[in-house]
Amino acid sequence: MSEPFYITTAIAYPNGKPHIGHAYEAIATDAIARFQRLMGRDVRFVTGTDEHGLKMDQTARAAGKATRDLADEMSSYFKEMCHTLDISIDHFCRTTSDHHHKASQAIWKRLEAAGDLYLDRYEGWYSVRDEAYYDETELTEGEGGQKLSPQGTPVEWTVEESWFFRLSKYEQPLLEYYGAHPDFIRPDSRKNETVKFVEGGLKDLSVSRTSFDWGVKVPGSENHVMYVWLDALTTYISAIGFPDDTEEWRKFWPANVHIIGKDIVRFHTVYWPAFLMSAGLPLPKQVFGHGFLLSRGEKMSKSLGNVVDPMQLAELFGVDALRYFLLREVSFGQDGSYSPEAIVTRVNADLANSFGNLAQRTLSLIFKNCEGYLPAIRGHNDDDTALLDLVGATVSQHIPAHYEDLAMSQGLESWMQAVFACNAYVDVQAPWALKKTDPERMETVLATLFICIAQLAIAALPIIPGSATKLLDQMGVPLDVRNFHAAGSHWYSPLAESNYQIAQPVGLFPRLEMPAEEGTAA
């Protein structure tokens, strides 16, 4: 039985259409999930939408829609995005589903049974306009001493009945857990922030609201709905069966890793583990907070008008080009910068010029000089074995090690080095010249290249699944070879001896044109 691997993205809040940040997270998580499958693990990959809470309600009202309808519509965009970007999810969950409500109420009851919930009053400066509480320190003084929110709206001291979670009780347990599990929070910068935050002391958390009703009803307090985060985080377990004692649930929980944005690290590294501890459930093994994508080094925002639609980018440059760019160019865990020029430059240099051209020139030579039949190997010389060793080590060791560590950009850097080595090898061996002087040697050279290219395509499957698969299809590489364990096995000769014949090769990594200047997305 293969080892389980459970991975999730954050559950997106769909009060708007998906933006590039959602796409980035989905793509990165997908690459990891695909990699783990190619390592032979039994993967569960979950994403979804977190549809409760005040903002959904407000957004729907502003649009003159029923909240439910807005949720349905918005959620569908996220699902569509997954489909378009080749995100290999196993399950798309919605917090509005009946099962999820049941799960959220189940975890609530567990917190209650643990004695960690109590009814009290939540008091604070409340802005009716914003429908939000603000801390005293955030307020400014307006005319006539009127206190104002950061948005400039008037606030009033308000008292609301609320259920509280004894977060303070978990201060020490959390700190101990962080200490005992140094990889629980990554990258380190996020861990440091979290540890400092918890060391600074935890206050109990208000976990129910009475000011609106778009949410999961609190068991026994029907006028309360659960705090959105409590319900949203529960998705990670409801998606695989909780509270039912299913085989899937037993197999996949605790999750191997939650991939989330750096802005919601606290919810996942403080609240979520505390809830789980209280509920008597195991904690996820890791929470990884990735960085943000910046547009030409600037934060994207609606007011700046530089928000990018990921669907548009995928259409403009191609899904795999977009995926490759994001995973190669952005160091996972750090912020990254995006621009059309950067995508075009990177993709052309790496995919079109280096790898795509390598495949094209090699397959063309085989097609023309060998009638498409895979050339025979007649003894490797030192150059051949050096290349095979380098590519073999890269594909079987270096790249998996980096991917395993969620360092996709470094894995791809190794990948490119191997691609460079192949191109250098082609130039030195010059098979087009050998055609006349030593046809047998030419065959060996082309066979060597064929093997290397196939291995490199396999290593690229998690990143650019569509085009890598097409390339492997063109090359006739059997499906059972397309994983990290079998890539280095002895599959070439059997394939060649099966008289597999390649067709005229078709370029799979086109050079991109710079999009016409139409100013920035303003």
Added chain:
RNA sequence: GGCGAAGUAGCUCAGCUGGUUAGAGCGGUGGAAUCAUAAUCCAUAGGUCGGGGGUUCAAGUCCCUCCUUCGCUACCA
């Protein structure tokens, strides 16, 4: 204000526990080649490693200080 991260070639960045002439990709320059998506290969570019001070036989790599940028500093999500 407090805590933390970062400032390395034109650009984007690697440089772990201090140790030969500071690295890569892209760009630029000069060659080679012509199988291939005008793609490739080879060579090269002399950057006070933010400023200053210190520890050490030896510092981009440790300590202090200053400058700059950024993140966190709880209940919208």
